[in-house]
Amino acid sequence: MFRILLIEDDVTLFAEVKDRLSQWSYEVYGITDFAKVMEDFNEVKPDLVIIDIQLPKFDGFHWCRMIRAQSKVPIIFLSSRDHPTDMVMSMQLGADDFVQKPFHFEVLIAKIQAILRRVYNYSLEQTEKKTWCNATLDYETNTVANENGTIELTKNEAFILRLLVEHKNKIVSRDTLIEHLWNDSRFISDNTLTVNVNRLRKRLDEIGIGRFIETKVGQGYIAIDEELS
Incomplete structure (x- = not known):
């Protein structure tokens, strides 16, 4: 309960x-x-x-x-x-x-x-780790780590990043993100998603990879996967 x-x-x-x-x-x-x-x-x-x-x-x-x-x-x-x-x-x-x-x-x-x-x-089911842009995404702890440090994400931030990384190099529509995050897009302001994505980018900037979450105007967002030297 x-x-x-x-x-x-x-x-x-x-x-x-x-x-x-x-x-x-x-x-x-x-x-x-x-x-x-x-x-x-x-x-x-x-x-x-x-x-x-x-x-x-x-x-x-x-x-x-x-x-x-x-x-x-x-x-x-x-x-x-x-x-x-x-x-x-x-x-x-x-x-x-x-x-x-x-x-x-x-x-x-x-x-x-x-x-x-x-x-x-x-949090119970997604215990594996993923690698994206030379960073390790830990779904169990909602953390992202690379040589520049480790950041902890909120549940929404981690969920958005997970969806984008699972479809890396492909555009994920705004409607798809909203429906997965809040279950019913009829009651959600489009600005709510924008705020959450911008906050995620700002957190990722702390370890130098925020720029790899790109906005595709009128379409959605995409996680660009690149090997960083």
Whole structure:
């Protein structure tokens, strides 16, 4: 049974989401003190975190930073605001998805299921290592290593890179990436994928290989495989 930490101060919404998720056999936990969210996080040890942006004491972005400082647990943001910058900020901070209030519960559960299936199924099944551009991709630890160092990727970053490398030197369409990442492309902004790919490139730049993820305008992305001297 997966454990979900729901960081939401609206008691009515919290109760409704908890009740609905419990029907899907998820264990849902709330926050006892919104000034000490990390204490509940460390006690619950959740498999997934859902965070509202507008919270007492500190906003959801603050707690996302705190969680990402110590964990790669998947994170979904909730927001009643419709500012595109909120979605961009959440993805830049390492969130896995973004849901705008009010939302259909079926959309939320679909996103939760897709993320849990991707994160935990692939972490169990994809234990082999791959070589790309003289770098070693370890699917078990979500790391990429070469002579310039080792970087750790988020679940989304690792998943995008895995899809691209498995189809190296071939274009992977944006629609294919979105459907594999978020299960239902109807509810995903195209900009969400762009933010995730740009973040992946930036991480790969740290070990000198970000340039080998190329954008094909109007088509998708391609992982160029080259032997580097």
